[in-house]
Amino acid sequence: MATGRNHRPATSRSRGIPEATVARLPLYLRALTALSERSVPTVSSEELAAAAGVNSAKLRKDFSYLGSYGTRGVGYDVEYLVYQISRELGLTQDWPVVIVGIGNLGAALANYGGFASRGFRVAALIDADPTLAGRTVAGIEVEHADGLEQIIADNGVSIGVIATPAGSAQQVCDRLVAAGVTSILNFAPTVLSVPEGVDVRKVDLSIELQILAFHEQRKAGEEAPEEEETAPPAAPPAAAVTKKRSEPGPDGDVPAVMPA
Amino acid sequence: MATGRNHRPATSRSRGIPEATVARLPLYLRALTALSERSVPTVSSEELAAAAGVNSAKLRKDFSYLGSYGTRGVGYDVEYLVYQISRELGLTQDWPVVIVGIGNLGAALANYGGFASRGFRVAALIDADPTLAGRTVAGIEVEHADGLEQIIADNGVSIGVIATPAGSAQQVCDRLVAAGVTSILNFAPTVLSVPEGVDVRKVDLSIELQILAFHEQRKAGEEAPEEEETAPPAAPPAAAVTKKRSEPGPDGDVPAVMPA
DNA sequence: CCAGCTTTGTGCACGCGTTCACAAAGGCAT
DNA sequence: ATGCCTTTGTGAACGCGTGCACAAAGCTGG
Structure with a gap:
């Protein structure tokens, strides 16, 4: 979801690797590198998926966009896959x-x-x-x-x-x-x-923290029945030229956010 | 839809907000805060969307999950919207x-x-x-x-x-x-x-950079005539573990990047 | 009070991404 | 070899997110 400037039909020939897959390749690469350092020769999609924190079906589908680099009944060759992903990501160059x-x-x-x-x-x-x-x-x-x-x-x-x-x-x-x-x-x-x-x-x-705060609030609110906010914001619609709502801070930031 | 009066889309209001929307709320909040500091009273979805770098239709749909906080023909009250989003994100508390x-x-x-x-x-x-x-x-x-x-x-x-x-x-x-x-x-x-x-x-x-590298490589490859992924580094099966260097293409080089 | 203009709110369709479930493929033991 | 067992690769269904397009809503001027 970087910039929404994507007027490409994602049809770059057979190179149509979905964006979501690209975003996960570095994750797989990291897990594979760790395995490589431990000299593990092969991994199954199940093991690798666990190490990368994703679903094994998703991982297999992701790899299928790169090609058929696995061996049925065995799994994936770690070293070979490290190379393939590195190349696909463009990491084989400086x-x-x-x-x-x-x-x-x-x-x-x-x-x-x-x-x-x-x-x-x-x-x-x-x-x-x-x-x-x-x-x-x-x-x-x-x-x-x-x-x-x-x-x-x-x-x-x-x-x-x-x-x-x-x-x-x-x-x-x-x-x-x-x-x-x-x-x-x-x-x-x-x-x-x-x-x-x-x-x-x-x-x-800052955005990441705010997203966490949202979920945190939701978790807290789930247990309480219906905790009404202690903030009567009032003044819903516009129309009224009364933009002088309550008493915000001089810095113009969120009113109720002001620390006590 | 039915009676669109009550902003509570079937589920627990906060429960009904799509994750993608939650991720954009901080973006809107930042843009709105900037407007608030310049004492701008109202904004249209078009203006705010431009400031936040998103599509205006998407912005309106996002806000519709929070409730009907806009005024048709006018736009959104900046201060009021700042408060509503802050509250929804849980930023009204410490x-x-x-x-x-x-x-x-x-x-x-x-x-x-x-x-x-x-x-x-x-x-x-x-x-x-x-x-x-x-x-x-x-x-x-x-x-x-x-x-x-x-x-x-x-x-x-x-x-x-x-x-x-x-x-x-x-x-x-x-x-x-x-x-x-x-x-x-x-x-x-x-x-x-x-x-x-x-x-x-x-x-x-590191992951963000690798994603950028992927797109960068793709951009570079687009101008060159269809660069067939000639690079059978061999070692597909578990047997061969040899990582063979191959002939990538014009740039020729390809320093090994992967640490052992 | 009405006509006309602006902007919101949203129904709808489309495409991407995820997940399931299974046939095909390959190794291994006998 | 042959049959069994494991694991891949993928077809298909589903759900979410996006963007279009438009009717409803509200303001303003006459």
Whole structure:
């Protein structure tokens, strides 16, 4: 559910791998890599599915989109499947990545081992703060944003990670795209608008927490009969120019959310 | 439909909200909050949809699950909608959260403003490293993992964030759940197994990048004439374990990425 | 009070994703 | 070889999510 820009009939010849399947391939790959390190030669769909946390039928169907790589009565060859999935995901080649915005999060990302371990190479760390330039984070020197275009061109970067504040995310995004980046991983809490052909995936910590809160509330409400909220919001319809509802906070945030 | 007056679609109101809709509510809420700060009184579904990056029909349908909060010919009252969505998401109450694993990522999360701004309060930072205990991160003192159960009980924590290495994630998870946590946001690259009734959402940086790499590879392959997946690395059956390099195509290279 | 314009709310159809259930395929023991 | 047992690969049904298209609702001007 990244960007809804998908006017492709999903008919890229036999390469019509469903998006949902693609999203699970890294999961399978991780489980298979673990098995590989333990020198396990083969796995059944049932075992692998358990390790990946999915349904075995789903896993088999997912693999069927890649081809018939299993052996009936035996299972899947671990090493072979690792290779096939890696190739399908494009991990058999090197992907230089730039991280823009070296704050707490950007630094954490730079240090994250999961990047380098699968074909992703941090080509550069970029920040707009001049005082950061020259400092070393995760063994890589932070460069100033002025050189962004040059860095991307020199390294052939096609994937960019945005870890800036929300305010500058779109601007950074535009520059990345203009410089040739066609895939963006966005950590800033903003909706990015990009031209067609550019993929954007967003990771939003706040949204994830809010979804959890919803379910948490629902769980709590299930046990209580019908707990009426202690907040009489009133003023349902518009029409009334009375937009001066109760007494929200000066910051304009959710009224009732204000901590006591 | 019938009498559309009462907004309670057969089931328990909150029960009837599709998961996909719940996932978008925080997005709408953010856009609405921005409008609220600019003192915009009302918005049309078209405007709000654009701001949230979704289809306007989808937005209207989403809101219809909450109830009829709009005014035909006018749009939606911003303040009122902010309140309704906040309430539906459970943000009208305070959610104490613990973050376990105060490494680079954990520290970044602790400093992330998006937490505190919407009813989430970092009740405690917990780490197993004794040398970290007592140090202050984001204005909060890091506590040792020994006190995990006590901290959760004392603060009534029901949401936990796991930012530990993959190796200890399941163990931490088990302790959290045993102590009463029923919602977990997992940043560790592992599949967590939890008892029924516990919600887990995972944020996996590596997986997101791999999905981007897939699309990136596909984009690159589209321009080249139909690149037949010539690459019989052999070793289909369980017998041969040889991973043979083959001839991928134009780019030729293909450095092995998989660690042994 | 009525006509006309705007925007919501939603019935409906379509397509994707999930799951079931089973025939086909392959190994292994005899 | 042959028959049995295991596991894959997939056809088909089902359910969810998306987007279209339009009637109903509400505001505004005459």
